[in-house]
Amino acid sequence: MPPEGLTRAQALERLEAFLPRAGSAYARDRNIDPGPNDTGHVSKLSPYVRHRLIGEWELARAAEKAHGAAASKFIDEVCWRSYWRGYLEMRPALWASYVDYLLSDEAETARQTDTYCAAVSGQTGIDAFDVWTAELITTGYLHNHARMSFASIWVHTLRLPWQLGAAFFLEHLLDGDEAANTLSWRWVAGLHTPGKVYLASSEAIDTCSAGRFRPTGLAHTAAPVPMEPPVSLSPLAGPLATPREPSVLLITAEDLGADGFRLGDIRLAGIAAYVSGKAPVGAAIAATAQTLAEQTDTEVRLFDTPDELAAAVAAFGAGSLVTSRLPIGTTRTDLLHLLGRMDVPVRLHERTRLWDAIAWAAASRGFYAFRPVIAHLMALTDPGGFQDRL
Structure with a gap:
């Protein structure tokens, strides 16, 4: 990110520069990470969207206007953030459990291990992981596929608690979003969808890093993670009247x-x-x-x-x-x-912005059950308007 900070003007400039690649080129190349000095495959707009210097609706509509149906993959990826956010809003107990763990004696013991210290200092000997650690600390950013592989190595190869990895990401990511970050780490560990984990492979890392890395010694079996009881859904807050007082x-x-x-x-x-x-x-x-x-x-x-x-x-x-x-x-x-x-x-x-109110309410299940609401979101007259202004 530029040292002078984050601005809306920067976000709009980045969007304009990336738009030509937001269609079929994005769908084809989005998982390829040639390194921090070659960023053409993805927009790198996530820090601006995270802090709402630019809205998801602005990105999605600009891409659709430029590419029509070919922008569907880019729009889906934009909407994943809205989905994750809604999913956590209806399950606040997941966030509370994560925070409680970070304050626990078990977490403090894990922080004192040589494995943890090597991981957060980029000295594990796993080339890809160590380079990604340095990139994360230095730039505040990692490509999405690098994040997935990093999390998998952290949990399944290094056998470190997923919560500490999620906290490490939030400490350094400029686009660190509690919902997307927490739930993505849970998905890698096998908690988001019970029975499904993400295991990084040297072959996939080789392909997605454009041949920069082909680490050896990665885990082929998932780390055991205690299963959790189902979390009940909490109702979303409804619209409130505008206060009459100053x-x-x-x-x-x-x-x-x-x-x-x-x-x-x-x-x-x-x-x-x-x-x-x-x-x-x-x-x-x-x-x-x-x-x-x-x-x-x-x-x-x-x-x-x-x-x-x-x-x-x-x-x-x-x-x-x-x-x-x-x-x-x-x-x-x-x-x-x-x-x-x-x-x-x-x-x-x-x-609550109207985009969020509608998206969050549709995030009670998986993303594919959520996906039909995207058409509704795209058709809103003023998606950035507030629910209590209706």
């Missing part, structure tokens, strides 16, 4: 505006930005808040502590925070913790 717009890493915040009849008293995450993301949050403040002639305050948030709300004379939906994950957990520590209660009003 409100503070809360900007977080979860949604940096994409094609607009659609403020409508919100009585905007001010803007508060929760600056969190890696340096490029934090800079993008602050820049988004400042730009919107200039556009709306409104003051902006940055915060990362309860006292700073309380001071912002008090200064603006507001009783409510209005924000884009905070999905299951670190940002939501941290913000609810901050709000819970404030001396004066503040109401949190979350707005």
Whole structure:
């Protein structure tokens, strides 16, 4: 990623540059990873989509306009993120279980092993894995097929807990999405679809790395993973009425505006930005808040502590925070913790984008059961609009 941070202008430039390859060329070449210096096969737009500097709907519609039906594979891959997110939203217990494990004595013991230390420092002796480790730490990115193979080697060859691998990814990925990351690692381990695991092979790695790697000694059998009881589905939050009192717009890493915040009849008293995450993301949050403040002639305050948030709300004379939906994950957990520590209660009003509301509701089963809803999403008049604006 560029050292100056992430911007919507960069996202739009990348999309325009990649569009000629978003059709049949993408379907043919998307699994080939020639290395970090040759990125033509994939868009590398994931960090921008992850933080909603550009919306999934913008990518999907641009590809369909450019290529018609030939863009279906690219559109499917864009929609996988929406599917993963909806799947986890309806199963918050999966995230809670993952977090609990990371805090456990078992996890701490695993972190002290020589195998774990070799893995996170790229010194396992498995050439592909070690190069990918360095690439991840240095660039904050890995090609999707490299991620799959990395996770497989971590779980099945090195026999390390999948949760620690997922945490290692989230620590370094600029596009780190709690839902896609957690559920993808569970899939590799054999937990997402019981009885199905992903075992990386030297032949597949050779092909997908364009001949750069052909590691030996990879596991041919899956690591044993304790099976879990089925997780019951939790209902998704429904739309809420727009607050009538003066409100503070809360900007977080979860949604940096994409094609607009659609403020409508919100009585905007001010803007508060929760600056969190890696340096490029934090800079993008602050820049988004400042730009919107200039556009709306409104003051902006940055915060990362309860006292700073309380001071912002008090200064603006507001009783409510209005924000884009905070999905299951670190940002939501941290913000609810901050709000819970404030001396004066503040109401949190979350707005769900229509694209998310429809996609998430369709993610109760597998992706192929989800896939028919993509046509509905593509036909929406304003997919980036908010559900409570209907």
